[in-house]
Amino acid sequence: MRYLGLTMTELHELYVSGKATPLDVVNEVIEALTKDKNNILEKTMYDEARSMAQSLTKVEKDNLLWGIPFLVKDNIAMKGIETTGSSNILNGFIPLCNAEVIDKLLAAKAIPVAKTTLDEFGMGGRGETGHKGITYNPYGKERTRIVGGSSSGSASGVASGYVPFAVGSDTGDSIRKPASFAGLVGFKPTWGEISRFGLFAFMPTLDHVGFFTRSVSEARVLFEKTRGYDKKDATSVMNVPFKTEKDATLKGKKVAVLEPIFALMKNKLLIKEFHNLVDKLRQAGAVVDFVPFDKDLLAAIFPTYFILSCAEANVSNACLTGIGFGNKEEGASYEEIVANTRGKGFSSRIKYRLMLGQYALKKENRNEYYDRAQKARRLIVEAVDKVLENYDVIMLPAAPNHAPTVDKQSEPHSEIENNFMAIANFGGNPSLTLPYFLDEGLPLGVNLTGKPFDDFNVLNIALKIEEITGLYNLHAGLKS
């Protein structure tokens, strides 16, 4: 266990000083992954990882990603590697090309080691609905707590200390919620900054690619290496000025806490620690205000998200018919083939969502549901923009509590304090979760959401908060 639990920066120093090679590290990572008990793995690529590590002999001193092993959420395509979205309908599906984010990481010589579990096609928030069952949190008693979803395997793997970072995707809070439960930095940059080519579409206008890391500066490194226009993704952004501040300080930064959401928090320790953080931010020269927000709009976040995401998921997943590719079932006609393939391939939970989506899009309902949800989305985005006119970031606890236990009944989906982070998907805002305290050894995260294309400002503020909390490179499960 010489290399596990190290950050990218620490591994890089070992490489540069010649004290370790990528192969040494990859071998140790593979050994740890084979012993993993938290059900994080989909397809592994140990042989490919070893041979890539072996081929890396000339260390690149100014490339922090050189020889760094990482994990990839299984809804992100990799050429020649089975990619299922943790759904039976894509068992055996082998993509013909890499996602753009993977190509960029490979070009930087980072080494993918395995695909990780998720809630089936990203539809879920607890990491319990993938075709391999529940993914567990390495924190707490073994195999008792969820790690959250939908990027569950990626979160659990980084929190276990196996690898310094993992690729995830975020449609509602699928990176930022598990980051809170797993004591990680989870960053979803502005919509359009990182190409989504190769990410299985769930709801295209809310889908983001992002990362789990164990420090803010490493999230920043990954962002810098993977951002940029991609001609294969028409929604990726061209020519956005590279805004970066050196010697960032909290002095004069303005932080808004949405008072009505914070008021919903019941965990006394959380409230105390949050106020504690606010005090420290103020001491460091930041302005922190508790600001009002329209409660009706807050109540609309979840229904808006649910209607839009189900409706678009219904269309995004319409290609899964078994006719062109995928896990085809037999049938006497094409209708039967499609019905059998989808009937057997999707779990009932997915079917429920797709049915709802179909209902919301039906000609006679579209006005009432889909169109109104789009309008509500616009109103929510406008209200958030209005707050951000006067503030650098909105800061809130990323979750009302630490990671729940597996047996605990899932909270009603509609609770505002559990779902508000979707606002950053509605507006495509950069949004980051980082740990700010531990409750009996279980981490909790604070979330920062900034203005679109103000990613570096968000990262800089997060970096300062990390300095305040001192919670850097947290991981569990490597105590031996």
Added chain:
Amino acid sequence: MKYEVIIGLEIHIETKTNTKMFSSASSLFDAPANSNVSVVDMAFPGTLPTVNKKAVQNAIMLGHALNMEIDDELHFDRKNYFYSDLPKGYQITQQRRPIGSNGYLDIYVNDTKKRIRIERIHMEEDTAKQIHLGEVTLIDYNRAGNPLVELVTEPDLRSADEAMAFVEAVREIVTFLEISDGKMEEGSLRCDVNISLRPVGVSKFGNKVEIKNMNSISNIGKAIETEIKRQVNYLIKGLKLKVRHGGMTMPLKIQLQCVKKMKALIIDIFLKEIFYQFL
């Protein structure tokens, strides 16, 4: 009783581009089967559509030639239905905001000028080609995703001659602009005819019949004449004409009864899924 013939046309124009509407695969579909196909055309998960600039330019040129208002933004919608020739499970089209609207085209029949209003032109993508061999259906994805412009007229045409003159005029325009080769026999210009009759003096439209995929201008004329006779017969007998969608075979012999509209199938398929799941 005298009847007035009401005709509206929907014309699909395959426009000339090097690549497909939303992918970088070649749009030549005359190549060996399934040789011009990309992961985007096959709708592999994770792929994204990127719009073909040339196809948009073609549509805008046609819009100007037809005196249309050109939308200042480009909007696409996904029309969702399951069919084996549609790999995505949806067709990318412009349901809500077509690129061109409210245009017209003047046609000449017996040296008389007549203005035909055009409701819209919109861009969309073609489906795959299916070859049915008995029990087996083969799918050639070369055509899947090829750029189309669909032109929809107002129901302003009143006779077979006018309809033929309109299609001919459109064909002249698209070939002159070099945005399509306009060859009906090869399917690069395809025409659906909506036709209904109403007693002269009545303003309410009668039930319409759609005749699909006509492959020559003279066949359009023949199909319309035949359909008029058939509908007149119906109406004289006092029978109510059902709204229906017909297909047509080339020698104009049989008009097939109602090819199933696949849109209706979405719901059925979903219900079946649920049914299988809980059986």
